[in-house]
Amino acid sequence: MRAVLLDALSLPAWNPAFLRVTGQSEAGLAAPYRITVRPGLSGVLTYEADEPGHVRMVWQVPGFAETADWWLDAEGERTLVRHHFTHQGPLARVLREAYQGVAGLRLDRLRRVLTG
Template identity: 50%
Template sequence: MERATLVIPADPNRIRAVLLDPRALPLWNEAFLGVDGPPHPAVGQQYTLRVRPGLSGRLEYTAIEPDRIELRWEVPGFRETGTWTIGEAGLVGHSFTQAGPLAALLRTAYRGIATVRLERLADCVGQLRLVD
């Protein structure tokens, strides 16, 4: 399991808005080339996912709570379950587990990725423009 935390100085609703925009996930997760499906997620809703280097699979939200969002995605030979927690004072945590033969091959490449994802999330949150 990989895990990291980062203080993101933003309103928790802004952080949630980025995490709950499935079609925008490729803007801050470099592994994702595209996510197709409804713009507003629901637990269990399936999304078509394309990842580098061109594999296709599926993504779904498995938990959507005020302080916790969980995503599961898979492509042939690779499965990941990732959890995002949104705490007090902008403390955001990310952890994930991976399984499958492709995950075993890529294990060293994913070291430190939880921190990288948090940094990219922070950048995206900073650029988010909410419309009232």
């Protein structure tokens, strides 16, 4: 699970915000990744936390910034995944309604990638 979250280059496969991610294949704290997000805006993604039970990614494009936290809790042979994000910027205020339910969508797509 952590490996998928830390594989920035695979984000477009399960995170609906990302169209393209380029950079090094292994995540490193503060290592920048170039991103293109819907609807075609370019920016940067970095990892700010990489701990056994917590991953934090921060990405920014003009007018919009997201801090995304992922908590991983082992439950026997399964892992409980919790996801929360916050948005900042003028574009974030305009898109607030569009992001309703996105955490659930991301978790569902991530589950499909992992079980697929």
